[in-house]
Each structure stands twice: as structure tokens, then as C-alpha cells.
Amino acid sequence: MYRYVIADVFTDTALAGNPLAVLPDASGLPAERMQRIAREMNLSETTFVLPPQAGGDVRVRIFTPLGELPFAGHPTFGTAVVLASSGAAGARLRMETGMGVVPFRLSSAAGVWSARMLQPVPVLEPYPRADELLSVLGRSTSTLPIEVYRNGPRHAFVGLPDSSALAALRVDLRSLATHDDLALNCFAPTADPAVWRTRMFSPAYGVTEDAGTGSAAGPLALHLARHGRLPLGTPLTVHQGVEIGRPSTIHAVVEGTLDKVERVEVWGQAVVVAEGTLYV
CATH class of the missing domain: 3.10.310.10 (Diaminopimelate Epimerase; Chain A, domain 1)
Structure with a gap:
């Protein structure tokens, strides 16, 4: 027992x-x-x-x-x-x-x-199949470069222009499942530059859509900092799970420099x- x-x-x-x-x-x-x-x-x-x-x-x-x-x-x-x-x-x-x-x-x-x-601390990796990820989402572009961060799971990030586009996503899960060992995180801004909306899909991990992905919050804060959307050291708030009726709120902050991340905290x-x- x-x-x-x-x-x-x-x-x-x-x-x-x-x-x-x-x-x-x-x-x-x-x-x-x-x-x-x-x-x-x-x-x-x-x-x-x-x-x-x-x-x-x-x-x-x-x-x-x-x-x-x-x-x-x-x-x-x-x-x-x-x-x-x-x-x-x-x-x-x-x-x-x-x-x-x-x-x-x-x-x-x-x-x-x-x-x-x-x-x-997440490790940045190139991802040569970025165009295929856009196809999976029915999108032609990402607002920021599509990159992968590994901190245990491998998180790919695709940017959407707003929360309406994020909510409207229809994901080809069968095609996404061919991207082995990958969690696909889609993110969009809100009116507050420190608050972002996300959705995560990972049939490769047996998860159709995740309600709250704590391991992705730190990498997202780093991704936004690397591309000039959120200064390092500024707390990030992530709202996820809205579209599946399981709203989650996650906070994260990355400290250090872009050349040397010293600390990733999530709460x-x-x-x-x-x-x-x-x-x-």
C-alpha cells in the first residue's frame, strides 16, 4: 500500500x-x-x-x-x-x-x-526544425527567434503578437509529437510588460496541454531578457492554463548577466x- x-x-x-x-x-x-x-x-x-x-x-x-x-x-x-x-x-x-x-x-x-x-540554469540550444514548429501552430512567423532552453526538459519558445492569437491556436499534435523530447511553449504579451500569457504543448512527454509549466518560467524570463523585452532582474509573471480552464500563475526572475546567468528563481x-x- x-x-x-x-x-x-x-x-x-x-x-x-x-x-x-x-x-x-x-x-x-x-x-x-x-x-x-x-x-x-x-x-x-x-x-x-x-x-x-x-x-x-x-x-x-x-x-x-x-x-x-x-x-x-x-x-x-x-x-x-x-x-x-x-x-x-x-x-x-x-x-x-x-x-x-x-x-x-x-x-x-x-x-x-x-x-x-x-x-x-537553462542551457541555450539551437533548433534546426524551427520552421516545422511554426507549421505545427499554423503560423508563419514568431515575434522573437525560436530557441530551445534545456534545464531538464527541452523548452522551445514561439512568440505570438497578443493573447487573442494565443487563445486561437489550433495545434497539430500529431506533427508536434515527432519533435522528440520537446515542450513547445507559446507566449504573448499583455498590457503590462512584466506579465505574459503562455500555453505549453508536449505530446512527446504525454501532455496535450499543460496548465502550469514551472520549468519554462525561468527560461522564458531569460528568453525575454536576451531579446530586449524584460530586463534581467525584473520579476516576470506568467498566466497559463486559461484556455483549458485551469488558470495558473507563476513568477520567475533571472539574475546575473546575459553572458553569465547566476540565479533562476521561480515562485x-x-x-x-x-x-x-x-x-x-
Whole structure:
């Protein structure tokens, strides 16, 4: 028997944000069984908490319905909140992931948890199939160059002129699935230069559309800074999930220089909404 907890991440309201399943004690589960449980949960990610091995407080493995990720934003964020809400973590938590140790600071008020995490610094990669991504979206251009940033997942970014164009997207998911190991992030400005709207599609990861992509928020802040849309050190607010009825709010800031990023911090809120027992 394994206890599981469901948290709604990047929201202060139950049944909004990005849902996550967490097994707070997954000791004894082999990877093959973790993958099958993630398919059973059928959420964008399910996490499995294990004893630490590299100086952290806990170790976490992250599975989508199709495979394992070395790091992702909403799963690590939600796992930290689930552990803190049960008393298994304090105000500070060091979480071992496939991309190294990720530190968190946590607090709560009236049942809503707030957390701040330091993410792996994203690595910029060229992407030779950029024109194909535009075709997948039925678009001819991107407002900024199409580039890929890796911080565990590989995030490609395509710019739209406004939120109406973003909402109107009709994505060829079958074609997008041929872009292996890629999350396609589409972003658009709002009237506030520090607030942006996003949508993320990743059939390669088993996610048709994600409600809140924490691992993409830091790279987006860096992408906007590199192309003169948001100064480094200015906090970015991302609104995502609106089109699928799961509104999420994510905050991020990148510090350092364009030649040397020193720190990527992402923060937001989460609520625990359910728990139960798996008999496997």
C-alpha cells in the first residue's frame, strides 16, 4: 500500500492550477512500477519521494505518463508543498533531482502554501526544425527567434503578437509529437510588460496541454531578457492554463548577466486537495 496526495500547483484555489500526484514514500517501488502508476494517475506528472543520496533532504523521481524527467517545475514545487503540509519538511527543503539539488523556501497561510525554488540554469540550444514548429501552430512567423532552453526538459519558445492569437491556436499534435523530447511553449504579451500569457504543448512527454509549466518560467524570463523585452532582474509573471480552464500563475526572475546567468528563481502557491491509498 502506498499513500498518494494530489496538489493543485501554481494556484491558491482548489481545482485550478496544475494538478500533481505525489507518493510521499515510494521506497521499494521499481522504476517500471513508478511508470505504470504515473499512467494510472494520468496527470501531466507524478512524483515519487525516496531517501536522499547526495546530501539533500529527500530524493524525487518525476514521471509523465510516457517517461521519466530529470527535472520539472510544477512536480518539484508541488512535492515540496505536499511534504511541508504533512510536516515531513520544514521551512527549507533541499530536493535531489536528476539535475542536482534544488532548494526550496516554504510558508503557509490559511491552507495555501507559498514556495520559492532555485532552478537549474537553462542551457541555450539551437533548433534546426524551427520552421516545422511554426507549421505545427499554423503560423508563419514568431515575434522573437525560436530557441530551445534545456534545464531538464527541452523548452522551445514561439512568440505570438497578443493573447487573442494565443487563445486561437489550433495545434497539430500529431506533427508536434515527432519533435522528440520537446515542450513547445507559446507566449504573448499583455498590457503590462512584466506579465505574459503562455500555453505549453508536449505530446512527446504525454501532455496535450499543460496548465502550469514551472520549468519554462525561468527560461522564458531569460528568453525575454536576451531579446530586449524584460530586463534581467525584473520579476516576470506568467498566466497559463486559461484556455483549458485551469488558470495558473507563476513568477520567475533571472539574475546575473546575459553572458553569465547566476540565479533562476521561480515562485508561486499551491494547495493540497486530496489523498488516498494505492494497492499495488
